[in-house]
Amino acid sequence: MKHFLLKFLFFLAPIFLVTLTFYIFHFKYWPADKITNSYSLNEKLHFLKGIGNVNVLGFGSSITFNNLYSQEIVEQIDSSFVNASSWGIKIEDFAQLAKVLNKRFQPKTIICISNVMDFTKSDLGLDKDNINHLFGDRVVPTNLFDRYYFKHALSNKENHNISNFYTSLKFDQWGGVPLTAKDFKIDTNRWNEKLDFTKIDSTCYYQLNQLALYFEKENIRFIFVLSPSTASAKKNDYSVTIAEHKQKLRDVFSQTHHLIIDFSEENWGDSLFVDYAHLNENGARLLTKKIVECLNNN
Amino acid sequence: MLFNSIEFAIFLPIVFFIYWFILDNNLKLQNAFLLLASYLFYGWWDWRFLSLILFSTLIDYFIGIKISQTESESLRKRFLGLSIFLNLGFLGFFKYFNFFTESFANAFTLLGQEINPISLNIILPVGISFYTFQTLSYSVDVYKRKLSPTKDFIAFSAFVTFFPQLVAGPIERATNLLPQFYNKREFNYNKAVDGLQQILWGLFKKVVIADNCAVYASQVFNNYEVFSGSTLLVGAIYFAFQIYGDFSGYSDIAIGSSRLFGFDLMQNFNYPYFSRDIAEFWRRWHISLSTWFRDYVYIPLGGSKGSTFSKVKNTFIIFMVSGFWHGANWTFIAWGFINACYFLPILLLEKNRVNTDTVAQGRFLLSFREAFQVLSTFFLTVIAWVFFRSASITEAFGFLERMFSNSFFTKPKTFDETLPFLILFFLCIEYFQREKKFGLEFKDFSLPRPIKWGINYFIIWLLFWYGGSQQEFIYFQF
Numbered sequence: 001m002k003h004f005l006l007k008f009l010f011f012l013a014p015i016f017l018v019t020l021t022f023y024i025f026h027f028k029y030w031p032a033d034k035i036t037n038s039y040s041l042n043e044k045l046h047f048l049k050g051i052g053n054v055n056v057l058g059f060g061s062s063i064t065f066n067n068l069y070s071q072e073i074v075e076q077i078d079s080s081f082v083n084a085s086s087w088g089i090k091i092e093d094f095a096q097l098a099k100v101l102n103k104r105f106q107p108k109t110i111i112c113i114s115n116v117m118d119f120t121k122s123d124l125g126l127d128k129d130n131i132n133h134l135f136g137d138r139v140v141p142t143n144l145f146d147r148y149y150f151k152h153a154l155s156n157k158e159n160h161n162i163s164n165f166y167t168s169l170k171f172d173q174w175g176g177v178p179l180t181a182k183d184f185k186i187d188t189n190r191w192n193e194k195l196d197f198t199k200i201d202s203t204c205y206y207q208l209n210q211l212a213l214y215f216e217k218e219n220i221r222f223i224f225v226l227s228p229s230t231a232s233a234k235k236n237d238y239s240v241t242i243a244e245h246k247q248k249l250r251d252v253f254s255q256t257h258h259l260i261i262d263f264s265e266e267n268w269g270d271s272l273f274v275d276y277a278h279l280n281e282n283g284a285r286l287l288t289k290k291i292v293e294c295l296n297n298n
Numbered sequence: 299m300l301f302n303s304i305e306f307a308i309f310l311p312i313v314f315f316i317y318w319f320i321l322d323n324n325l326k327l328q329n330a331f332l333l334l335a336s337y338l339f340y341g342w343w344d345w346r347f348l349s350l351i352l353f354s355t356l357i358d359y360f361i362g363i364k365i366s367q368t369e370s371e372s373l374r375k376r377f378l379g380l381s382i383f384l385n386l387g388f389l390g391f392f393k394y395f396n397f398f399t400e401s402f403a404n405a406f407t408l409l410g411q412e413i414n415p416i417s418l419n420i421i422l423p424v425g426i427s428f429y430t431f432q433t434l435s436y437s438v439d440v441y442k443r444k445l446s447p448t449k450d451f452i453a454f455s456a457f458v459t460f461f462p463q464l465v466a467g468p469i470e471r472a473t474n475l476l477p478q479f480y481n482k483r484e485f486n487y488n489k490a491v492d493g494l495q496q497i498l499w500g501l502f503k504k505v506v507i508a509d510n511c512a513v514y515a516s517q518v519f520n521n522y523e524v525f526s527g528s529t530l531l532v533g534a535i536y537f538a539f540q541i542y543g544d545f546s547g548y549s550d551i552a553i554g555s556s557r558l559f560g561f562d563l564m565q566n567f568n569y570p571y572f573s574r575d576i577a578e579f580w581r582r583w584h585i586s587l588s589t590w591f592r593d594y595v596y597i598p599l600g601g602s603k604g605s606t607f608s609k610v611k612n613t614f615i616i617f618m619v620s621g622f623w624h625g626a627n628w629t630f631i632a633w634g635f636i637n638a639c640y641f642l643p644i645l646l647l648e649k650n651r652v653n654t655d656t657v658a659q660g661r662f663l664l665s666f667r668e669a670f671q672v673l674s675t676f677f678l679t680v681i682a683w684v685f686f687r688s689a690s691i692t693e694a695f696g697f698l699e700r701m702f703s704n705s706f707f708t709k710p711k712t713f714d715e716t717l718p719f720l721i722l723f724f725l726c727i728e729y730f731q732r733e734k735k736f737g738l739e740f741k742d743f744s745l746p747r748p749i750k751w752g753i754n755y756f757i758i759w760l761l762f763w764y765g766g767s768q769q770e771f772i773y774f775q776f
Binding site: 015193 | 300304305307521554633754765
């Protein structure tokens with residue numbers, strides 16, 4: 001029996017040493033606690049831990065994440081600002097997280113920059129359990145073989161230090177991620193993507209309506225921005241499909257005092273984009289300037 | 299606690315250490331300790347259900363003694379009836395109450411009468427379908443005088459709650475497992491090493507194959523309307539490997555863990571996806587459940603003896619009850635019904651015991667005929683799994699209708715470039731080892747230790763590198 005135990009420990013020793021070495025090597029940029037299935041949301045939640053109440057909250061998908069230029073908001077609207085967005089947040093997720101966000105940040109204004117892809121089914125896997133723990137204490141990993149930490153440990157350092165690729169998590173001090181225009185590594189597939197209205201989940205409109213009514217009740221000003229996209233992202237029937245989408249959005253917000261700011265049919269030069277829908281730093285600055293102008297005029 | 303969790307990785311070595319190092323040579327203490335460990339294991343899920351399993355244990359313990367003390371046949375039958383009533387009663391209440399009330403209400407709605415069913419917020423105790431059948435088998439075997447009832451309450455309780463197989467099987471027969479609690483267990487080095495190998499293989503099946511397949515199977519089944527027919531087939535195949543990897547992986551871990559403590563559990567899966575016909579598939583899939591139903595339901599009903607009508611009736615009963623055991627949904631009953639339809643022609647043509655050996659036994663490759671048989675049997679099971687996985691019968695038919703549409707002939711989406719290769723690797727190992735008890739059994743190989751260890755390290759690397767996001771074992775919901 002002792003022989004069995006010794007042999008087993010001897011067998012385990014290299015595994016333990018390799019794992020320990022890997023951890024020590026990547027310790028500084030070890031991924032944040034896996035609270036949800038979304039890597040960027042987990043990293044963003046870690047970033048948000050030190051942040052208290054804010055007056056202006058940016059929330060949404062990667063469109064808000066990259067296209068909302070923090071400096072402009074801070075200088076022109078309110079210095080008490082944080083961008084709590086992350087990749088892949090859908091309207092469905094936003095609706096689920098509304099109360100938690102309100103309780104946590106108690107914002108007076110929420111800005112969401114959106115495009116049609118936010119209106120599809122979510123695969124974030126948010127449920128009651130992890131929503132309640134989003135801003136809670138440390139999460140102890142329970143799965144012995146979850147490659148999440150190993151997989152993201154390899155790229156986390158790079159992601160937190162680069163801003164010329166799509167996976168950048170180089171947060172500015174307010175949580176936004178402006179993407180550098182210079183030397184940006186454009187991906188052709190992403191550039192050639194099209195806005196697809198056929199994938200819209202119609203329940204999203206109802207969820208957005210509930211969200212809007214909730215914010216209205218809580219006296220939170222909700223600014224919903226329709227983001228611009230490249231000319232090539234628009235299919236031939238774009239004018240018809242976007243008109244339908246916008247009509248539904250007007251119906252969603254009709255019983256509220258919230259603001260819709262629409263850039264969806266404007267023609268913005270390709271030099272302002274990094275793909276079909278995400279703006280580079282210059283594009284984000286310009287968009288945010290225009291949002292601020294609209295807010296000041298309203 | 300899940301078998302691939304950190305809690306279990308801490309729990310198992312501690313129990314092992316105490317069991318062999320501190321309590322060695324004391325059978326009664328070892329049994330008591332296993333009982334305590336098993337209650338801790340089960341209570342970790344939800345401590346509220348400990349009372350239920352304790353009650354179930356007490357019922358069958360005392361009924362077993364009462365049956366044996368009584369000479370009167372009618373009284374013995376009544377005691378057995380009481381055991382069946384209570385055990386199935388608990389199972390029926392916790393698992394099927396809402397199903398029956400809702401189905402009852404739906405039936406009235408079809409007749410134009412709306413009624414509001416009583417719906418209770420009932421939590422299904424983990425493993426109830428498994429330990430209930432295990433204790434029932436004890437009562438029935440005592441009644442049939444196949445087994446003497448035990449007066450050792452600790453040994454009996456440990457048999458009922460034995461943690462490796464408590465929550466998802468194998469469903470052990472008292473005639474196999476209970477005597478092992480009476481006999482002194484000696485530590486056996488080879489058995490323990492084999493046990494660890496089997497645990498490792500089980501983890502591979504669960505963590506690498508099942509959990510990765512689960513992600514894409516879910517995407518396909520939850521949004522089947524947007525995918526092409528060929529992609530739906532890929533999704534259904536992923537589910538076939540998800541459920542196999544999940545369930546047989548759990549069984550491997552359960553059997554391997556038991557061997558660490560000196561126990562031998564029954565084999566629960568015998569490479570079912572290499573079956574050449576449906577009858578063979580059902581001799582290889584979830585063996586503990588199918589043999590339980592055969593011995594305690596099918597044979598008492600008359601089995602395959604008697605008239606053709608009797609054979610047909612018994613076949614449909616057994617498969618549909620088996621489907622119903624899996625869950626309170628018409629989809630499971632439909633799955634059972636489909637399997638009965640597959641099985642019946644083979645039974646009526648008396649070809650159900652044609653393929654009783656292993657495919658390509660003693661040979662390296664399959665013949666073309668065997669390959670065709672294996673692939674077509676697999677295809678039939680995949681079709682049936684669509685019903686098992688779908689949320690409703692309507693969705694299952696919708697899924698199949700879309701699968702067999704014109705888009706069946708388009709290029710499928712595989713979601714992940716690596717997963718098909720992992721499945722292929724897995725199938726190669728299983729095929730090569732198809733005459734062994736499990737995929738990593740090295741018994742007949744005289745491989746040098748560095749190679750054996752190299753293979754194990756490789757599998758462990760696959761666990762860490764390709765481990766999917768944690769999914770609960772499917773069969774925990776049964």
